[in-house]
Amino acid sequence: MGLDLDTLRAAVAAHGRVVRVVIASIKGSSPREVGAAMLVWEGGQSGTIGGGTLEFRAAGAARQQTQPRVLSQHALGPDLGQCCGGVVQLLSEIYDASTLNELTAEVIARPVGASEMPLSVKRLLAARRGQGLAPEPQLIDGWMIEPVHKPARALWIWGAGHVGRALVDVLAPLPDLAITWVDTGAERFPETVPDVVTVVPAAKPADLVAYAPSQAEHLVLTYSHVLDLDLCDHLLRHEFAFAGLIGSATKWARFRSRLRALGHPPERIARITCPIGDPTLGKHPQMIAVGVAAQILRPHKALENKKDLSA
Incomplete structure (x- = not known):
């Protein structure tokens, strides 16, 4: 925050x-x-x-x-x-x-009550400069302190179809996600896109995988199985924190076979999660988006809670 x-x-x-x-x-x-x-x-x-x-x-x-x-x-x-x-x-x-x-x-x-910066605030700012420690938002000795928010997680959404649009609607308001949204052409995207989302039209989306941060998370849900497979191939040759593919168990079985034929070992292929979301919610785009959002947020929330308990 x-x-x-x-x-x-x-x-x-x-x-x-x-x-x-x-x-x-x-x-x-x-x-x-x-x-x-x-x-x-x-x-x-x-x-x-x-x-x-x-x-x-x-x-x-x-x-x-x-x-x-x-x-x-x-x-x-x-x-x-x-x-x-x-x-x-x-x-x-x-x-x-x-x-x-x-x-x-x-x-x-900035001052709220006291005009002169107190020693407590100077120490917090010195810790930020010297140790890179961002203070928590707080009112201290008549001064309000807040770090400028920077999204902690890079999320790449591949595909601007119905499910991609529903995902952006669900995820864009969340403060810790920096979303990059990729599809094959500008006409694939809606007219209005949240300011926090970076839209990238690309004739060959898979070529952009090399530019994604190594700790980025990826959701692959394009209109084309061929493009989905190409993206999975490029992701497995890159590095990522999470990669999820929309589809059925049958689609994933075919993809595993084709990815093995492309030279990827089974343990590497297993890093891709497919299907993503919660199939019990149904196939409506918003239902898929809710399930996928819960899936990618839950591990991070559990990790945060674990850190809190150990503090």
Whole structure:
């Protein structure tokens, strides 16, 4: 979690004046964590700080806000009637084209109460510079600290058909994914694509595999079995963190045979997951997308939970 600068820039470009509301601190329970944020403009908003009365009132206040930066405190139970019994502090900041130019560092530190940067903040920033440690979002000694968000996972989606489009709809809003979307021509893609998705039309998509990061994850679901096979062949000659292929058990049996004929050993071929998703959900594109999204997110969530328990 961190300050999503790309999304903020896109919102300012589209709407002009935008207020970013971020959870700065929490005491007790809260519907969202510190660093969760939403963007508010006249007539609309994006993101969420947890929904309910807190979000409704915060959005209304943001549209009326005149001061550049406002810190407010909210008791979720007594004041707002929400089930969460905690107290949250919200930091609301006005951004436009000029104020965005101030956000140039990898860690954004700005005063909320105290004007002079305290020693605690200086130490956090020094640790970032010296050790490459990104601090967690936090309100500390009158200063709000947030790292600029950078997606942690590179996901390449090969194919812009019905399933590819459904996958992008499901996955694009997730903050930790940098999505590259590839197909054989620009006409294959929808007219509107989320700003966070990089669209790459290529006459020979498999040639692009060599340019994918070695830790990238791949979902192969093109309109052509020939192209799918070519992509699998190139992926097995490259390196990847995960590779999934849409299809049936019969399709995968044929692909395994053909990939062996192309010189790939069985243990290497087994690194490709096929079929992907949850067949019990059905074959509707959105159902496939939900199953695939759950599959690729679940191992990472389990790993995060394991790290938390060992900390």
